[in-house]
Amino acid sequence: MIEFEKFELDNGLKVIFHQDLTTPMAVVDIVYNVGARDENENRTGFAHLFEHLMFGGSKNIENFDAPLQMAGGECNAFTNNDITNYYDILPAQNLETALWLESDRMLELAFTPKSLEVQRNVVIEEFKQRYLNQPYGDVWLELRPLIYQQHPYKWATIGKNIDHIADATMEDVKSFFFKHYSPSNATMVIGGNLDFDEVKELVIKWFGDIPAREKYERKLSAEPAQNEKREKTIVRDVPSDAIYMAFRMAERTSPDFYVGDLVSDLLGRGKSSRFFQELITEKKLFTQASAYVSGGWEDGLFIVSGQLTSGVSFSEAEEAIWLELNKLHLNPIDERELTKVKNKFKTSKVFSEQPLMNRVMNIALFDMMGKLDEVNNELQKYDAVTSENIKNFAKYLLIPENSSTLKIKAK
Numbered sequence: 001m002i003e004f005e006k007f008e009l010d011n012g013l014k015v016i017f018h019q020d021l022t023t024p025m026a027v028v029d030i031v032y033n034v035g036a037r038d039e040n041e042n043r044t045g046f047a048h049l050f051e052h053l054m055f056g057g058s059k060n061i062e063n064f065d066a067p068l069q070m071a072g073g074e075c076n077a078f079t080n081n082d083i084t085n086y087y088d089i090l091p092a093q094n095l096e097t098a099l100w101l102e103s104d105r106m107l108e109l110a111f112t113p114k115s116l117e118v119q120r121n122v123v124i125e126e127f128k129q130r131y132l133n134q135p136y137g138d139v140w141l142e143l144r145p146l147i148y149q150q151h152p153y154k155w156a157t158i159g160k161n162i163d164h165i166a167d168a169t170m171e172d173v174k175s176f177f178f179k180h181y182s183p184s185n186a187t188m189v190i191g192g193n194l195d196f197d198e199v200k201e202l203v204i205k206w207f208g209d210i211p212a213r214e215k216y217e218r219k220l221s222a223e224p225a226q227n228e229k230r231e232k233t234i235v236r237d238v239p240s241d242a243i244y245m246a247f248r249m250a251e252r253t254s255p256d257f258y259v260g261d262l263v264s265d266l267l268g269r270g271k272s273s274r275f276f277q278e279l280i281t282e283k284k285l286f287t288q289a290s291a292y293v294s295g296g297w298e299d300g301l302f303i304v305s306g307q308l309t310s311g312v313s314f315s316e317a318e319e320a321i322w323l324e325l326n327k328l329h330l331n332p333i334d335e336r337e338l339t340k341v342k343n344k345f346k347t348s349k350v351f352s353e354q355p356l357m358n359r360v361m362n363i364a365l366f367d368m369m370g371k372l373d374e375v376n377n378e379l380q381k382y383d384a385v386t387s388e389n390i391k392n393f394a395k396y397l398l399i400p401e402n403s404s405t406l407k408i409k410a411k
Contacts, residue, residue: 012184018191026192034180045159056115058105071097103206151223182213191360328394
């Protein structure tokens with residue numbers, strides 16, 4: 001049971017406190033309600049660029065990392081299509097150092113030409129190394145536009161085109177910052193061996209004077225229902241042929257998310273999973289096969305992927321995958337197998353919540369999704385999944401008309 005207390009500043013910043021008396025450390029986690037979905041289609045990659053720019057100095061503090069390190073702390077961040085998350089871990093008695101640093105960059109970044117140039121080059125190099133010059137690196141650059149034709153989920157967090165970042169101007173950057181990185185567009189969670197009243201006093205001291213700024217109202221193009229099988233084949237310099245199949249499903253907070261997550265574990269998690277037993281060990285069609293859900297906040301994905309054994313054709317591989325998917329609704333899942341999958345999930349869930357960092361981040365993400373009260377109810381939702389739920393999930397979603405398949409053929 002994760003316990004917490006919350007309050008909100010006049011400028012709209014939501015603050016949640018989670019006390020943990022067993023640790024000498026504190027965690028400060030700030031989630032901004034901005035991701036790749038909020039970008040202009042002709043200026044993509046900006047949310048990720050800002051993940052880097054936010055460490056390039058703020059209005060009154062030239063260097064973010066050095067003071068935090070001197071206080072015994074460390075920091076990092078990540079961006080996805082829905083949100084951007086910044087976090088600091090440091091000794092609890094040095095909490096104020098993190099609040100000082102985070103408040104100043106929420107107030108305003110340094111916006112120096114040098115910082116923009118440095119971080120722009122870092123992102124461009126990352127684009128090349130991780131997405132263009134690595135085997136299977138461009139999978140999501142190719143697969144997303146096949147799945148989504150209207151919604152901004154159609155481009156990856158790194159962006160559609162490397163030129164969008166290369167051409168970013170200071171005016172573009174400032175406009176994006178003041179539109180999205182305001183107190184009213186963020187949730188801050190503070191956890192550790194701390195006192196609520198002292199934390200509240202420090203938060204008001206460092207964040208209370210930041211201007212509220214105009215609140216951004218998200219208006220995105222809805223993605224029409226998919227009623228056709230989509231396919232694309234590309235040829236790349238990769239070790240072996242590979243196949244990626246994506247099926248659209250409900251959003252992260254939907255009951256279907258929990259069904260899909262368990263189905264993905266049943267098919268592709270561990271050596272006792274169906275894919276490992278049937279596709280790799282028994283039929284030897286794949287050297288690797290997996291299934292997972294994306295957890296998109298507006299429109300999620302169920303993804304199946306695998307690398308083919310040498311000599312196996314795409315048609316053989318695809319037929320074998322469809323056979324396993326169809327079994328889910330043709331042959332009701334045995335209660336024993338369902339219980340085993342649930343138990344594996346519950347074990348990993350309990351272990352994942354041991355670190356303070358993970359608990360704090362979970363609170364922040366659930367609050368940002370508008371479901372804070374449900375942060376402690378996830379296990380019950382997984383427990384409530386039935387074999388009938390799984391049958392229906394497979395029958396209505398894991399079908400050709402709802403599939404987008406990317407085949408990567410080795411040169």
